[in-house]
Amino acid sequence: MSARTESDALHARVRRMMRAFPEGRPPESFDALAADLARFQAAHVAGYGRLCAARGVVPSRIARAADAPAVPTDAFKASHVFAFEESGASAAFRTSGTTLGARGVHFFRDLGTYDLGSVTFARGLLLPSARAPTPVLVLGPSPADARDSSLAHMCGLFAVAFGGGETGAGAFFVGQGALDTSGFRARVQHLDAAVPALVLATSFALVHLLDALGGASVPLPAGSRVMQTGGYKGKSREVAPDTLSHDVARAFAIDPRDIVGEYGMTELSSQFWQREAGPGEGRRRVYVEPPWARVVPVSPQTLEPVPEGEAGVARIEDLANVDSAFAVVAQDMVRRVASGFELLGRAPGAAPRGCSIALDEMLSAGAPRPFEGA
Amino acid sequence: MTRGRAERVADVRRLLTAAGVVYADRARLSPDIVRATGLSPEGVELGFASWERDAPSQDLEALVAAAGDARHVHVVLSANVFVAPLRALAIGRAAADAVTVRPSPRDPVLARALVEAAADPAVVLVEDRDIARSTADEIHVYGRTEAVEAVRARAAPGAKVRGHASGMGVAWITAAADLDETAERLCRDVVAFDQRGCLSPRVALVEGGEDRAVWFARALADGLTRWANPVPRGRLHDDEVAEATRWRETMAFAGRVYEGNENVVASTSGPRLAVPPSGRHVLVVAAPTRADAAARLGSLGHVVVTVGSDDPRTVASLAPPHARVSLLGRMQLPPLDGPVDRRG
Numbered sequence: 001m002s003a004r005t006e007s008d009a010l011h012a013r014v015r016r017m018m019r020a021f022p023e024g025r026p027p028e029s030f031d032a033l034a035a036d037l038a039r040f041q042a043a044h045v046a047g048y049g050r051l052c053a054a055r056g057v058v059p060s061r062i063a064r065a066a067d068a069p070a071v072p073t074d075a076f077k078a079s080h081v082f083a084f085e086e087s088g089a090s091a092a093f094r095t096s097g098t099t100l101g102a103r104g105v106h107f108f109r110d111l112g113t114y115d116l117g118s119v120t121f122a123r124g125l126l127l128p129s130a131r132a133p134t135p136v137l138v139l140g141p142s143p144a145d146a147r148d149s150s151l152a153h154m155c156g157l158f159a160v161a162f163g164g165g166e167t168g169a170g171a172f173f174v175g176q177g178a179l180d181t182s183g184f185r186a187r188v189q190h191l192d193a194a195v196p197a198l199v200l201a202t203s204f205a206l207v208h209l210l211d212a213l214g215g216a217s218v219p220l221p222a223g224s225r226v227m228q229t230g231g232y233k234g235k236s237r238e239v240a241p242d243t244l245s246h247d248v249a250r251a252f253a254i255d256p257r258d259i260v261g262e263y264g265m266t267e268l269s270s271q272f273w274q275r276e277a278g279p280g281e282g283r284r285r286v287y288v289e290p291p292w293a294r295v296v297p298v299s300p301q302t303l304e305p306v307p308e309g310e311a312g313v314a315r316i317e318d319l320a321n322v323d324s325a326f327a328v329v330a331q332d333m334v335r336r337v338a339s340g341f342e343l344l345g346r347a348p349g350a351a352p353r354g355c356s357i358a359l360d361e362m363l364s365a366g367a368p369r370p371f372e373g374a
Numbered sequence: 375m376t377r378g379r380a381e382r383v384a385d386v387r388r389l390l391t392a393a394g395v396v397y398a399d400r401a402r403l404s405p406d407i408v409r410a411t412g413l414s415p416e417g418v419e420l421g422f423a424s425w426e427r428d429a430p431s432q433d434l435e436a437l438v439a440a441a442g443d444a445r446h447v448h449v450v451l452s453a454n455v456f457v458a459p460l461r462a463l464a465i466g467r468a469a470a471d472a473v474t475v476r477p478s479p480r481d482p483v484l485a486r487a488l489v490e491a492a493a494d495p496a497v498v499l500v501e502d503r504d505i506a507r508s509t510a511d512e513i514h515v516y517g518r519t520e521a522v523e524a525v526r527a528r529a530a531p532g533a534k535v536r537g538h539a540s541g542m543g544v545a546w547i548t549a550a551a552d553l554d555e556t557a558e559r560l561c562r563d564v565v566a567f568d569q570r571g572c573l574s575p576r577v578a579l580v581e582g583g584e585d586r587a588v589w590f591a592r593a594l595a596d597g598l599t600r601w602a603n604p605v606p607r608g609r610l611h612d613d614e615v616a617e618a619t620r621w622r623e624t625m626a627f628a629g630r631v632y633e634g635n636e637n638v639v640a641s642t643s644g645p646r647l648a649v650p651p652s653g654r655h656v657l658v659v660a661a662p663t664r665a666d667a668a669a670r671l672g673s674l675g676h677v678v679v680t681v682g683s684d685d686p687r688t689v690a691s692l693a694p695p696h697a698r699v700s701l702l703g704r705m706q707l708p709p710l711d712g713p714v715d716r717r718g
Contacts, residue, residue, distance in 0.1 A: 047627035054626035072624045078648040079628035300616035303623070313616075329623070347616065 003044045003083055004109075010040060010322045011113050017292050017319070018117045022124070026291050033292075033319055034065035037326040044083035047075060048325065065294065065317045070303065071325035073267045076104035081267075083323045084109055093150035095266045106150070106266050109323045114269040117320045118154055119161045121290040125273035126158075126227060126260055129196055133164025137187060139179065139201035139209060142172040150266045151229065155200045162198060179205065181212040188218045196223035199252070202230040207239055210247050219253035226252060229262040263287050263343055267328050269320035278338035286340030292319040295341050297334050311335045313347045376471065382438045383431065385494070386464045390710075392492035393427045393460050396484065403483055407456050410481040413568060413608040418456070420605050424566050425457040429710035440712035441468035444534075448474045448500075448510035450525060452517035453481035455571040458714075459488055463497060465713060466514055473497045474510060505529055512536065538715045541572035541679035542649070543705050544671060546692060547590060549581040551684040557593035559703035560656075563682060564594075564637075565601045566706040568608050569652040572679045572715055573698075573706050576650050579661045579670055584643045587660035591632055591641040598654055599634035607636040610653050617651040624648050625657070647674070668692045679715050680705055 001009075013036075016027045041048045042059035048071065052059055055069045062068050073095075075081055082089065084107075091111050095104035108114060127134060136159040141149070143156035159171040173184040191197050197220050201209070206228060220226075226248060239247070249256040261274035272287040272295065289295055297312030298305050306312035314330040321328070333344040377385070396403070400422050407418045429437075447466040451459055459477070463485075466473040473496060477485035489499050505513065505528045512534045515525040522537030529535050545560050547553070563575050578594070580587040610618070622638050625631050629642030637654040647670070650657050661667035671678065671692050680698040681689050682705040689699045696716045698708050708714055 050630070051623065051627045054631055069623070071627055072620050074620060074624040074648055075627040078624055078642075078646050079644060081627075301612060301619055303619060329620070331620075 003040075006040055006044075007083060007109060007323055010037060011110055014113050014292060014319050014322060015116055018113075018120050018290075021120050021291060030291070030294065030317075030319070031064035034068065034317060034326060035062045037319060037322065038062045038065075038068035040322075041083060041324075041326060045081060045325070047071070047079050047081060065327065066296075066305070068327050070298075070315045070317075070327035070329040072329045073104065073265070073331060075325070076106055076267050080107075081105075081324045082107040082109075091153070092148060093153065093266045094148040104266060106324060108269075111153075113320050113322060115157055117270050117290060117292060118157055121271065122158060122273065123162070125275055125288070126225065126262075127162060127198065129223060132162065134162045135191055135195060135197040136163035136171055137184065137197060137199045138172045139174065139184065139199065139205040140172065141174045145172070145175065150264070151202070154264070154271065158198070158200060174205070179208050179212065181209060184209070185218050188220060191221055193221050196221050196225070198224065199226045201226065201228060203228055203239075203244065204230070206244060206248055207237060210251055211237075213251055217251050217253055223258075224252065224254055225258045225260055226254065227260050227262050229264065261285070261287065261343075263332075265330060267321075267325070267330075268293075268316060268318045269322075270318045272341075275340070277340050282338070284338060284342075286337055286342055288340040293317060295334055295336075297336060297341070298329070300347055303329065308336065311344055314341075379435065379438055382441075382468045383434045385467050385496070386434050386437065388494060389460060389464050389467060389488070389492055389497075390427055390429065392488055392494075393425065395491040396487045397422060397425065397427055399487070403487055406483045407481075408608070410483055411454055411456050411567075411608065412610070413456075414606040416605040417565075417568060417608050420566055421455075421457055424706045425460065426707065426710045427460075433709045433711040436709075436711035437464060438468040441465045442512075444470040444510075444512035446470055446472040446474070446510040447512045447514055448476070448505075448508045450476050450505070450513065450515040450517070451478050451485055452521070453478040455567050455573075456481055456484050458516065458571075459485040461710060461714065462514060462516055463488065463492075464710065467494070467497060469512065471496055472510075474500045474508070476500050476503065479503075508533070514538070538572075538713055539717075541677050541715055541717070542577075543573050543575040543680040543682060544674065544678050544693075545575045545578040545702060545705075546667060546671075546681055546683040546689055547578060547580045547702075548683065548685045548688055551581075553580075553586065553590045554593045556684045556702060557590055557597045559684070559701075560594060560682070561597040561601050562703050563705040564598060564654055564656060565605050565607075568610075569654055571706070573708065574652065575682060575705060576652075576656060577647065577670075577674070578656055578658045579667045580658060581661055581664065581667065583662060584641075584660045587641050587643070587658050588630065591630070591639045591656075591658040594656060594658065595632035595634040595637060595639040598637035598639070598656075602634070602636040607654055614651060614653050618653055618655060621648060621650050621655060625650075649674075664688075664692060676717075679717070680708070 020027050039059045042052045051069050089107035091108040093106045138155040141152050143152045146152035173180045245256045264271035270293040274285050274287050276283050277286045294317040296315045298315045300313040311333050314332045314334045317327045331347045333347050334341045404418050447470040449462050449466045505525050514536050515522050516538045519539040522539045526535045580590045625640035629640050632639045639656045641658040643660045675694040678697050681693040682700050682702045683689050686699045
C-alpha cells in the first residue's frame, strides 16, 4: 500500500470518529487508531522512525498511544515533520517563534480532517446557540492576509461554518498589521440585538482593543461569546487573566463565563475549549479534549506520565495529525482536573546560568509586528 | 585618573598574587564551591586548573588598555564559572581607583576569598543588590542577556554600563584533523565548568561530509564518557535536565544521537541548528566546505564568543571578528588580556 493510500485510509478513520462525536459513540478505540498512526508515521516520517529507534520502540509492537514516543515541538523548527515531500503539501502553517531565523512548519496534505474536527468540536463548545447563522467577528487577519497562520485559518473556517459564509471586511478586523477599531465598533452596532454573536480574538488583540476603546464599551447582543486564545508574546502589555476577563466582559457587556478560552498550537490539528466542569462547589473552568485527542501531563525530565493531579508538561496525542506527528510534547505545563485539564503556563526552560546561553533565547529572536504570525 | 599604566598593571598583578593564595587554599574552599555551583569536586579541581593565575606583562598591558578609565567601577558578578571573578576584578581595578564588587548570591565563594586575599583597600565587597543605589560611574555586569538589560534599565543616569552577556563557544574541525585526537582535546573544553560558561563549546563544525561528522560525534561521545570517570558531571538542576531531555528528543528526530555516560552528542546535516543546553551536550554539524562553515558561523555570529580549532590559522576567514580564537583543549584558557567576551 502506498503512503498516500495508507494516509487516505487513516484520514477516513479519523473523520469517522469526528462525525460520530455528536452521538457520543466512537466507531473504534483511540488506542487502536493511535497505534496505526504511530506505525504509519514511523514508516513514512523519517525523523519519527529515528526517534522510535533511539527510544528502543519497535513500531509493530505499539499497541496503545502511550507506547509511542512523542515529538518535541522544537522538531517542527529543526526538521521536516511530514510523511511526504514538501511538494505534496496543500497547506503549511508556521509558528511565530524562530530558531536562529527559522520558524517551525506544520505541513498538511489534506486539511479536510483538520477542518472537520475543528468545526465539529467548536460547534458543541464554543457556539453561543444552535441557532444559525451566528455573526462571527474576528479580531485578527483573514486567512488570505495570513496564509501561514493556523489561527487565521481556524477563524476563517468558523466565520464560514458558523457565520453563514460571511468573510472579508465584514468578519476580520485586522489588516496590514493594524487593528481596525472603528470598523469593529461599526460592525457591532449593526448586529441584530436578538442574535448572539461570536468574537474570536487573541489575548493581545483584546488588550489592544481595550486600550483603543479607552474605557468605552461596545455591547454585544445578549448571549454572545468571546473566544480568547494565546499569550502575549510581547505583542502588547500583559494583563492578569482575571483583570482581562473582567475588562473584556465589561467592554462587551457579557457575562465573564461567556469568555471561552481556546488552547491550540500550530503543531496540532485539534483545539481544546474551556468549559465549567466538576461537581457542585468544586466546579471550575477547565479545558476539554475532543474524543480524538488527549492531553497527558508528563515529567519534563523523563517524559513519563506524572501521578494523577500533579502538574507536568503537556504530551498531546492528536489523532487528526495524520501526516505529521500524532503525539507531540509541547512546552506548556498542564494538570488533569475534573475531566479536563488546567493550563498552568509555559514550562520553565533552563534558566540561563552565568553567561551561558539558553536554547530559548535563540528561539525567541526577532520581534514580529503585533498582528503578524499570530 | 591618578595612576599611570605601570601602576595599573601592578595593581592587577597584586590580584594575581591573591589568586595564587586562594589557589593554594583551594582544598578548604572546594566544598563550598561544590555546593554553590553543583560541580563535582573533581569538576571544581578542573576549574581551578583552568584559572589564569599568571600572565605575561604584554597581556596585562593589553588588559589595562582595554579596561579604559573610570572613577569608580561597580562589578556585578554572575554564577557558575566560579573562577571568573579574577578577570572581572582585574578589569575593574585596571580601570578605576575604586572598585565595588557584588558577588553572585548563588556563588559568592571565590569572589569573597579573592577580595579578602588581595587586601586592596580600593576593592570592596558589597551586598546591596539594588543597582540604582550605586554611585559608580561605570558598572560592569556579567550574566545572562536579561540580567544585563535589567541593570542597564535600573542604573543611575550617567552611569556607563558595560555588559558581558550570554554567549557560547564553537569548535571548528578542519579536514586535516585527526578526528579521534581532536575529539579528545575538545572533551576538556566541554567538561570544564560542565559547559556552563560562555567559552564552553556547544557546536562543533566538522569540515567534510556527513560520514566524517558522524565519526567525530561518536569519538566525542566516547571521549566524554571516558572523562566522566576522572571528572564526573556535577548536579544538574531540574530545569537543566528538562531542557536536555527536550533537546535530546528533538535531535533524535532531526539527526542522530549518541548517548554516553553523562553526555549526549548529536549530529545533523540539516539546515537548521538546535543549539544544545549546557551539561555536556554537543551538536556536531557537517560542513562540506569552508563556505558552509562560514555560513553556519555567520548565523550564530551574535552569540559566538570563542572559536576553538585544531588549526586556529584557518579560523580567521570563518569566525566573527570579535571572537576569540584558540587551539582545541585551550578554549577555557584565554590570555588575561581583557574581557573574555569581546563583542562589545
